[in-house]
Amino acid sequence: MARAASEWGFFQVVNHGVGLELLEEMRREQAKLFRLPFGTKDKAGLLNGSYRWGNPTATSLGQLSWSESFHVPLPSVSPEGCDYGKLSTLRGVMQEVADAMSRVADTVAGTLAENLGHEAGGGGGESAFPGGCDGTTCFLRLNRYPACPFAADSLGMVPHTDSDFLTILFQDQVGGLQLIKDARWVAVKPHAEALIVNVGDLFQAWSNNKYKSVEHKVVANSSAERFSVAYFLCPSWDSPVGTCGEPSPYKPFTFGEYRRSVQDDVERTGKKIGLPNFLKRSTVDGLDHNIVDHSY
């Protein structure tokens, strides 16, 4: 895993403990949810106004994404937290998926951290990794990519890196996810039993660039509709991201500072700069600035 995280920033895991039937049920629930009329999905109450479509931060046509999603903070996946309208079974399935994926995220994050010499099981104290993450700080994102009549000229999701520690993703059998490896786009072939894990910006920073937050995108499909579900391992806003050991190439920063800087960049320039903004030295070695923040 550690080798994949440093060479690819991505890998797939099987025997992960998330029931395959549960994942199929999630897909069915997503299909029902996204079939609702636009006005219902967009209504502030449904899933706490977490509905997005197309890429809310796009500043040009090239940044539009042929997709829609619900980007849901975990506290909203509770009976009190959220209006599920007529979708009575959606909440329970989302809760189970979030709980199961969170166990995978914690196990993988812990294993990757141990590999860098960090002690396991910090017991929630200062040395726990990743610091500041709990059941209230993470997100579950439901994605739908409709079939696209101009697929050759469109992307389901524009190239981006994830602004979290780690992402756990389940994609259906349609395919379309691609990642950058040695300056080429490589397709992540669907595997019915596997979850995809990718390193986010915060883990790259914490690991002193040992693990890579790799740019990825989703290509559009002219005939098939596609669904995916992603769990984002994020800390609380005021958590310092920290480092596995000095010297770190990055200045100290909190998750909130990171997210604000991403938002500022996107508003100012239409593009996410991300980690290079926090380098101690402002030399940017080989990191691509041309990244759009699609998700926040």
Ligand SMILES: O=C(O)CCC(=O)C(=O)O
């Ligand atoms: O749908 C996918 O395969 C990728 C989704 C993704 O990259 C994201 O939601 O950040």
Ligand SMILES: [Fe+2]
């Ligand atoms: Fe992503």
